[in-house]
Amino acid sequence: MRHNSKPENFERTNRFHFLYIFLLLLFIFPSLCCLSTAAKIDDPNPLRFQKEIKRFAWQDAKNSYPEQAVLFIGSSSIYCWKTARDFPALPVINRGIASAQISDQNYYYDSIVKRYKPARIIFYCGDNDVAAGKDTVQILADFKTFTLRLKKDLPHTNLLFLAIKPSPLRWWLWDKMSQTNHAIKNYCKHSELCTFLDTATPLLNTKGLPDEDLFAEDGLHLNSDGYNIWKNLLTPGLVKDTNQKL
Numbered sequence: 001m002r003h004n005s006k007p008e009n010f011e012r013t014n015r016f017h018f019l020y021i022f023l024l025l026l027f028i029f030p031s032l033c034c035l036s037t038a039a040k041i042d043d044p045n046p047l048r049f050q051k052e053i054k055r056f057a058w059q060d061a062k063n064s065y066p067e068q069a070v071l072f073i074g075s076s077s078i079y080c081w082k083t084a085r086d087f088p089a090l091p092v093i094n095r096g097i098a099s100a101q102i103s104d105q106n107y108y109y110d111s112i113v114k115r116y117k118p119a120r121i122i123f124y125c126g127d128n129d130v131a132a133g134k135d136t137v138q139i140l141a142d143f144k145t146f147t148l149r150l151k152k153d154l155p156h157t158n159l160l161f162l163a164i165k166p167s168p169l170r171w172w173l174w175d176k177m178s179q180t181n182h183a184i185k186n187y188c189k190h191s192e193l194c195t196f197l198d199t200a201t202p203l204l205n206t207k208g209l210p211d212e213d214l215f216a217e218d219g220l221h222l223n224s225d226g227y228n229i230w231k232n233l234l235t236p237g238l239v240k241d242t243n244q245k246l
Helices: 006-036 046-062 102-107 127-131 136-153 171-191 224-245
Strands: 070-074 092-096 120-124 158-162 195-197
Touching: 046 102, 102 136, 127 136, 127 171, 136 158, 136 171, 158 224, 171 195, 195 224
Parallel strands: 070 092, 070 120, 120 158, 158 195
Antiparallel strands: none
């Protein structure tokens, strides 16, 4: 008499499927954990800028700074910008710090932002953050920290974020920079704590690549022609805002 082997085969198949799924999860689960908890990049030591902060304090002690100023802060793209020359009719303060990241702006917030009680802040930073390996989530979180602190301390100060620029030297990072720009633009739109200005697209040529004629020899910083583009983008809004406050 022949026994029915179907239940036994069915049970064996189920055991095989269970083992297969178990092994699959064993190998995949750690990878999923890594994706969901991407390692946060450590902030650089802000004390590396003590010399610059002391220089700012010395300048403030030597010369009175204007009230209701237009404060330019951020990294080397602000530091290298001759803002007083490009905006001679405005009460400009420049506190750019070469190589700075947004975490540095947060650390020195009291020294380079709060003390001046500016009417408007022009903010360019994030370029070095992406280059250091920080992702969009971390950069946006740092920027949110800045905006919430500013809202609490100086609720009437207008904050303008200049888009992270596409440069020849860091073009290979542009996808990440563009994602960060998009995230900050959305945040500004929905939070109403800041305004996003697209200062990136005008630096691209007809092929969609960084226009090398607008950059210095290092391929990273703007030259005078590049800064002229930024100045022309900023001037209408700054002049209008200043006239409204007069």
